Amino acid sequence: MNLLVTGGAGYIGGTVSRILLAAGHTVTIYDNLCHSKREAVAPGATFIEADIADRPRIEQTLREGKFDGVMHFAALIEAGESMQKPEIYFRNNTASTLTLLEAMLATGNNKLVFSSTAACYGEPEKTPILEDATLKPTNAYGESKLLVEHILGWFHRVHGFRYASLRYFNVAGAIEGYGEAHEPESHLIPLILDVALGRRESIKIYGSDYPTPDGTCVRDYIHVSDLADAHLLALQSLEKQTRAIYNIGSGGGFTVRQVIDSVSRVTGKQIPVIEEPRRDGDPAVLVASSEKIKSELGWAPRYAELDDIIASAWKWHQQRYVGKTS
The missing domain is CATH 3.90.25.10 (UDP-galactose 4-epimerase, domain 1)
Structure with missing residues (x-):
């Protein structure tokens, strides 16, 4: 497959990119390097240094790339910081993702695996948490991701947009x-x-x-390579199912x-x-x-x-x- 990986110079996106390349897939990494360096880009990947908030650039990338799917990791991730500066989380995580989704619609790209978070649940009523549990984030980071899930739900309903949202917990290894x-x-x-x-x-x-x-x-802790496997399985599943939400944890x-x-x-x-x-x-x-x-x-x-x-x-x-x- 030919895949676009946003945030592919980060920890999780960079790991997934390397595993995808090792499996024989073609990878284009799209990252603004705000929390990473050029050296983190996986050898063998095409690299575009840009922000997903840049609508003309992301749309050009999607139009020219002829991708089989998009894996979207690009986001700010610090729950503590989100309680001090919620505005930058809603701008970077929610509004910028909307820009990406609009660009995908405009260019006929219709398959997305979204890097969501267990922070969407907030304080769970019972554990282990199931996917149908109440969604009540206790921090702005979780809310910024949950808003994207709501947007994806409406894009699926109105535009037939295919997506898988993976809610994962602490990634390590x-x-x-x-x-x-x-x-x-x-x-x-x-x-x-x-x-x-x-x-x-x-x-x-x-x-x-x-x-x-x-x-x-x-x-809960999950190894980053196990998480990468889940992303690929989720993307492949969109050939048959049109919408999926999964927890990933141990x-x-x-x-x-x-x-x-x-x-x-x-x-x-x-x-x-x-x-x-x-x-x-x-x-x-x-x-x-x-x-x-x-x-x-x-x-x-x-x-x-x-x-x-x-x-x-x-x-x-x-x-x-x-x-x-x-």
Whole structure:
């Protein structure tokens, strides 16, 4: 297939692009590099440095590319920042995606896999969360993605637009030669690995009084390569179905302290901790049920253990910073 990957110089988009190329697909990456670098672009991909808010440029790209489908990752992703600057999340994540969708309609491109989020659910009424659970985001990031899902629903209803929306939770791990490298970094596992490498003195825990086993937030973790598999399956499914919404997760949750303990086991390093107050908009528990995509598309994660996910990230982290391989 010939595919357009927006945000393809990021962590998830970059991983998916590499896996697609390795499987023999043709990939065009469209990214403004606002949180990445040119070196993150997958070798073998065509690269266009531009913003999806640029309607003439994205429309030209879609018209000339003759794509079989679009995978849309381009977005701002920091829930905490979204509670300080909600306006930039609605501009970048919602309004810019609308521009992309309008351009797709104008150029006859009718298949999209959308990188959504479990933050659409907010505080779940029960876990693991099913796809038909109440959608009540507790932060502007989740709301910005949910608004896109609403837009997609109307585009499907009115224009027959085909799409799959994947709501995933915390993505982690690395593939050979490529891993998580946000600028600046704010995700838990790479931050803890920085402590293990001596690049940071400690890790901060935001909130230790949640109604969870040890008082810290519980999250679901999925390996980035398993997520890539889900994206390809979802795109292929749009040949037969016209609309799909799937959770992608491991089905089990881990507290922040359990993640820290896992990193300590994998690396053999002690991880100093500093406790901070809760952050606005952080749900206590987010754990997904992925039974729907397993039963409908045959998706099966290859990384079932948190230690294995972290071990792949640790290998990448060492290669990235100190040139070691184990």
